[in-house]
Amino acid sequence: MASAAGKWNGKADCMHFFQTLFIKRPDITFVLTRTNSGIYPHWNSAFETGSWTEAWTEKDGQAKIVGQYFVLWQYDNLGWRMRTAVFAPLDCLGDSKFCH
Numbered sequence: 001m002a003s004a005a006g007k008w009n010g011k012a013d014c015m016h017f018f019q020t021l022f023i024k025r026p027d028i029t030f031v032l033t034r035t036n037s038g039i040y041p042h043w044n045s046a047f048e049t050g051s052w053t054e055a056w057t058e059k060d061g062q063a064k065i066v067g068q069y070f071v072l073w074q075y076d077n078l079g080w081r082m083r084t085a086v087f088a089p090l091d092c093l094g095d096s097k098f099c100h
Contacts, residue, residue: 003087025056032069044075045083052087061095 001008001017008014022028034050048071055064067089074083092099 001085001087004089028054028056030054046073046075046080047071048073055094058096058098060097063092063094063096063098065089066091066093 001014006017008017031053032050033052034048036050037046037048039046048069050069052067052069053064055062057063067087069088070084070086071082072084073080075081
């Protein structure tokens with residue numbers, strides 16, 4: 001998984017990132033809205049793209065990141081698994097210094 005904030009490799013690393021994020025920002029909302037997807041069955045792969053929003057309260061006000069995301073999925077004997085996720089921020093809204 002990668003974003004402007006960093007990159008994380010593997011399930012354990014990604015889970016730790018989100019656990020830390022939810023502790024740091026207990027009122028966070030993290031919303032993915034899929035706008036496009038497709039499957040290539042010959043390679044057991046699929047993609048998903050869409051918009052992403054992440055909003056929370058800082059000590060000095062609200063912060064909201066808006067952007068686009070891309071996910072590459074791969075099918076194996078365990079089912080569909082996320083191989084890569086990229087989150088590209090396009091704007092930061094709100095009155096918190098985090099956005100300025």
